Amino acid sequence: PLKVTKICCIGAGYVGGPTCAVIALKCPHIQVTIVDLNKARIDAWNSPDFALPIYEPGLVEVVRQARGRNLFFSTDVDKGIEEADLIFVSVNTPTKKSGVGAGFAADLNYVELATRRIATVATSSKIVVEKSTVPCRTAESMRTILEANSRPNCRFDILSNPEFLAEGTAIADLFSPDRVLIGSLQTQEGIDACESLKQVYANWVPPHSHCRPLVFRAVQLAANAMLAQRISSVNALSALCEATGANIDEVAHAIGYDSRIGPKFLKASVGFGGSCFQKDILNLVYLSESCHLPEVAAYWRQVVEMNEYQKRRFSKRVVDTLFNTITGKRIAVLGFAFKADTGDTRESAAITLIRDFQSEKALVNIYDPQVSHEQIWTDLQEASPLAPLNTIKKQVTICKSAIEACKDAEAVVIATEWKEFKDIDWEAVYASMNKPAFVFDGRLLIDADKLRKIGFTVTTIGRPSSTLV
Ligand code: NAD
Numbered sequence: 001p002l003k004v005t006k007i008c009c010i011g012a013g014y015v016g017g018p019t020c021a022v023i024a025l026k027c028p029h030i031q032v033t034i035v036d037l038n039k040a041r042i043d044a045w046n047s048p049d050f051a052l053p054i055y056e057p058g059l060v061e062v063v064r065q066a067r068g069r070n071l072f073f074s075t076d077v078d079k080g081i082e083e084a085d086l087i088f089v090s091v092n093t094p095t096k097k098s099g100v101g102a103g104f105a106a107d108l109n110y111v112e113l114a115t116r117r118i119a120t121v122a123t124s125s126k127i128v129v130e131k132s133t134v135p136c137r138t139a140e141s142m143r144t145i146l147e148a149n150s151r152p153n154c155r156f157d158i159l160s161n162p163e164f165l166a167e168g169t170a171i172a173d174l175f176s177p178d179r180v181l182i183g184s185l186q187t188q189e190g191i192d193a194c195e196s197l198k199q200v201y202a203n204w205v206p207p208h209s210h211c212r213p214l215v216f217r218a219v220q221l222a223a224n225a226m227l228a229q230r231i232s233s234v235n236a237l238s239a240l241c242e243a244t245g246a247n248i249d250e251v252a253h254a255i256g257y258d259s260r261i262g263p264k265f266l267k268a269s270v271g272f273g274g275s276c277f278q279k280d281i282l283n284l285v286y287l288s289e290s291c292h293l294p295e296v297a298a299y300w301r302q303v304v305e306m307n308e309y310q311k312r313r314f315s316k317r318v319v320d321t322l323f324n325t326i327t328g329k330r331i332a333v334l335g336f337a338f339k340a341d342t343g344d345t346r347e348s349a350a351i352t353l354i355r356d357f358q359s360e361k362a363l364v365n366i367y368d369p370q371v372s373h374e375q376i377w378t379d380l381q382e383a384s385p386l387a388p389l390n391t392i393k394k395q396v397t398i399c400k401s402a403i404e405a406c407k408d409a410e411a412v413v414i415a416t417e418w419k420e421f422k423d424i425d426w427e428a429v430y431a432s433m434n435k436p437a438f439v440f441d442g443r444l445l446i447d448a449d450k451l452r453k454i455g456f457t458v459t460t461i462g463r464p465s466s467t468l469v
């Protein structure tokens, strides 16, 4: 098998950036070039003060060690392709907005454009690794495109290597992955290509977690669907807990003692977000329908519907608790990212909540430690396409701290579980708010009893409102 010496990664996003930065760190003998068409993104990866385009704990340290040594970021996609012997395709695969499968199927246009570029530019043989989350049989399409357009003496071996990192813990996940899946054709060439990629991971991943043959490209869709289903199940139970007087945290804890279920990923929340769960489930729904399995499709669709219900239910609870109207009232939303330790806002529950508050004519103050103001305005504009940005800006203020956001507010809503929200000076927050002062904890983050002692009226997801006062 070929010994890989030069890797190119097409796509410098949340997956390509951290994944290939870690490969560069762990494999100093391999030159890694991450390319992207988005110049602003590449400039940020190259910024002298390491103001990287994505926030991820530990990422700066990795880039600091490897950048300029054997890790490079560039907009010269063609040069990156030409030089490499192994190419990761790590471009975005968003849900299609129009055409066949709109709203469900993955948009494979970016994958195809990147593949065609490889075919056009390559003058030597390449191993092409599909890292983006793509439907079954995409590798076959890539192979057909590459073979139909390749020059003589250029071979392309296609591998599937789905990525399982979670944002916020990407570096830790990449340092010690639960498993590495690599799929290939079961021909000698395919097996050799698989071995070449295996050798790259072998620089730091123990061999036992290596290279299970990838029989079903939908493994990643299935894994994400089952993780999301766990959260929707817990969130469905949280509604029951609120109605019956139980406590979801205690219920989840007790359930997690069953070793078959396990304690992780059972935290009730205001709803899951992120770029993967909803997109991948909708993809699975589409796949199920394409296979004429409507009951299977309906089952998975319900996971997303439960999530929408959870968000709606939470904003309704805020309105109900604030005496059935929030018109003209100031609400501080703490957290805008879809989870803690990331600046990513894709599908964040906070966006939906704020849109709901806006439509009830509330005034909203927002604070998040990592999300840029520009990103917040873009997301709010997308959520309310008919409202001019100026109108949105009359209702919404972005604040520089949690304390500033809470000043003169009627209610505080915790939308993201940033640790710093636990440690705010809640006494000072209480003193600066209108009374009665309400806190809504959508993340089971704060010590409700402590806040009640200060004087707050606290509503926690998955706990009944009757025990509030
Ligand atoms: P992203 O949008 O952050 O990054 C994709 C990048 O690819 C963008 O910067 C874009 O400019 C670039 N790009 C698109 N077409 C290109 C082309 N032809 N040439 C060069 N650059 C091009 O996306 P992401 O979050 O990194 O996700 C990438 C893929 O990985 C998706 O398929 C996603 O489903 C999958 N995935 C994501 C996660 C996650 O946690 N974000 C985890 C596992 C898998």
Ligand code: UDX
Binding pocket: 163, 164, 165, 166, 167, 168, 224, 227, 231, 264, 265, 266, 267, 268, 269, 270, 271, 272, 273, 274, 275, 276, 277, 338, 339, 340
């Ligand atoms: C997910 C998968 O975990 C990862 O393996 C895959 O590669 C990409 O998709 P990610 O979306 O980055 O990762 O984060 P994850 O930690 O899975 O959280 C997703 C959403 O679920 C977040 O909004 C999070 O707040 C929420 N969540 C998670 C809960 O509400 N409760 C939990 O117990 C866990």
